[in-house]
Amino acid sequence: MQAIDVSVLTAQVLWAVFILAFAFGALGVRTQFCTMGAIADAVNFGDWRRLRMWMLAIGVAVLGFNLLVAKGHFVADQTLYGGNRWQWASAAVGGAMFGFGMVLSSGCGSRNLQRLGSGSLKALVVLVVMGLAAWMTLRGLTAVVRANTVDTLALTLSTSQDLPSVLGALMGGSRTTWAAVLGLLIGGGLMAWVLSAREGREAVVLAGGLGSGALLLGVWWVSLQFGHLAEHPETLEEAFLGTASRRGEALNFVGPVAQGLEWLVFFTDAGRRTTTGLVAVLGVFSGSLAVHLLRGEFRWEGFRDTADTARHLFGAVLMGIGGVTAMGCSIGQGLSGISTLGLTSMVALAAIVLGCVGGLRFLTWQLERSA
Template sequence: MSELAAVEALRGQVLWAVFALSAVFGVISQRTHFCAMGAVADIVHLGDWTRMRMWVLAIGVALLGFNALVAFGWVRAADSVYARPQLLAVSALVGGALFGAGMVLASGCGSKTLLRLAGGNLKSLVVFLVLGLSAFATLRGLTAVWRVNTVDALAWTLPAGHDLPSLAAHWTGLSPRSAAAGLGLVLGAGCIAWVLARAEGRRGEVWLGGVGVGLVVVAVWAVSGILGHVPEHPQTLEPAFVATASRHMESLSFVAPSAHTLAWLLYYSDENQRLSLGVASVAGVVAGGAVQALASRSFRWEGFRNARDTGQHLVGAALMGVGGVTALGCTIGQGLSGISTLSVGSALALAGILAGAVATLRWQAALVERGVL
């Protein structure tokens, strides 16, 4: 077998592995109602922190897992899009806020949209299409020009990657691997300790959702960063991560991959349009979510109630597409995959997402009190 044929075979292995892992993510998330927007809404409307503890548990597991991979020298945060020296702080905050507002208006984030679609929700099909189109425009179209000329122009170049282990290594003289081991252990264990502090955080469903989702995120990092790493690609003679659209090591994220999924479907006959890790993950989540919905007999068709409901979801989907690309990720892409690298940019994006979601939930509640909704 030639070297190029071996790389193509490896590409197939990576795609199938990611599809399978994403299907597991879909099953677990559908079974446990894992949802970042739902977690924030539960707190704002009900004062219930159960699903937030599930999300934080997933963060803790992802932190421990990813930084263990770094500590053993198997992956590097610098090989991801989340830990480059250039810090797009304004983009992370603004894009995160837009995404957070959008996911409230659209009844769920990118992953929840796929899960609702898998359960027969036709509103989510419309949300997915609009999200994908607006994300594609923000990657390469009109809103991409606006993004590059405004918020992306306000960037800071740091002396090291903007993940905390790289910055700590630069400032203290420790190796990045040692810094990742220490910070990952402390912060990951801290997240888990916070989850265990209340009885609601010790429920079996919380642990199934939190540990399950967190491990899937780590597993996809391993597939992309270890299995999919080619030290010297036969065509470029440079290191490569096969099957990734960004050409960096990737884990789960669902905004740009939604755009890539639409592009793959629309330009399927174009030989330059290759199936990527993100497209495989989108397909896997839908497949896994559908299996769980059918098995639990929760699958049911659902459509829009009225024109206002339609308009709200259209606006929300557009905001998620624009905001998710601007922030370099969604509640999964930045809130789990990015955060697991201890990226400062991911922390800023997550703060923006939470702020945008809380503000929009409170705005909606005020409209309900006034009888507008």
């Protein structure tokens, strides 16, 4: 393969991810697919429809990813969420911070990109502050704190830290066999639970859950198959074209927002590359913008008052620091990472949910105190 072919293939990978992210953003607007909203509906109002939608998306992602592992198309250890280090402390602390922060900021990174597409200047401020906090936690002051505290509290396993590999090492059997079994049990079980209830079979729940899960698998396919080179012609090493980590990546919206700010600041630097994470951010925003313009719903929106501004700024900082520390957000770990059945992702997802519930309780306490 010639270098020019690699360049063309990289561009095709980036366009494919942009199109899939565009659809993800448009679908999110149409179905109100939102992690924080799903948890808030269940906790505050006892309405489980959006939570079932989210669980259906996870079920589709887990089932699809692990069946493709069983077929030999995907390898969890080749992804951003692979490796043999179980970073339980980083996932727990970062996930809880992110979950709490997304409540204060009226949604996660993906949701704020969708709100930005509706004309929300609040979302723009949240994304910029979240990106700066994430940038600091990747390479700046808070990166030093992270690296010298929670990142040191990790377990190094003898195998990759995805559950099929761990069970294969402990109980015998191949990783591919365990991937098929766990994919059917966990992914299929979640889907069955959702569909067992009448509200889980509503059109909007099915569209949001099945569609979001399928689009995520599409991004995984582009990264792990279409954009994968067993041997790059220039480096002679394995390569995943267009990714910032040089491993397989799916949807994630904290680190890529920071990369977007860095890309804007250092645009003239010839070493800067356009990545799949960056085009996914642009894709979700563009998909949301298109839907809101077509429906005539684009409206400028600002902060209500000083307290509203302060709450969103603090939440954005928590999301930026927490999302990088946990190695993913409510989409990055809560959908992309969990589809690999990584132990770190499982801890991060649980911590995000608990942090979100804590944030909702905090807001309720604030409202009651002010009343």
